[in-house]
Amino acid sequence: xxxxxxxxxxxxxxxxxxxxxxxxxxxxxxxxxxxxxxxxxxxxxxxxxxxxxxxxxxxxxxxxxxxxxxxxxxxxxxxx
Numbered sequence: 104x105x106x107x108x109x110x111x112x113x114x115x116x117x118x119x120x121x122x123x124x125x126x127x128x129x130x131x132x133x134x135x136x137x138x139x140x141x142x143x144x145x146x147x148x149x150x151x152x153x154x155x156x157x158x159x160x161x162x163x164x165x166x167x168x169x170x171x172x173x174x175x176x177x178x179x180x181x182x183x
Contacts, residue, residue, distance in 0.1 A: 107177070108173065108174050108175070109159070109173040109174070109176040109177075109178050110170045110173035110174040111146065112146075112147050112166070112180065113146050113147070114149065115146075115147065116146060116180060117144055118144070118145055118178035118179060118180045119143070119145070119179045119181065120139060120143050120145055120176060120178055121178055122141050122177050123141075123175060124176070125175075127135055127164065130172060133163060134172070137172065138161055139161060143161055143162060144161070145161045145178065146161075147158065147161050148160050148161070151167075154170070155170045156168055156169050156170065161164055
């Protein structure tokens with residue numbers, strides 16, 4: 104396993120959210136309300152044509168995040 108941020112997770116790979124970084128402070132409540140909490144499994148489903156936003160799958164549903172928001176989420180990548 105390695106430490107990284109969600110915006111660097113390759114397409115189709117799965118990871119576990121480790122923590123929300125201090126950069127997420129302006130929108131931390133939004134992330135938590137959407138279910139983005141430490142310990143949850145997350146995977147990248149697809150990217151928009153120009154790379155921003157990205158679509159993720161978490162807790163059985165899909166949502167879109169800006170790359171700047173994804174950059175504030177630290178993950179532990181699951182290496183299979």
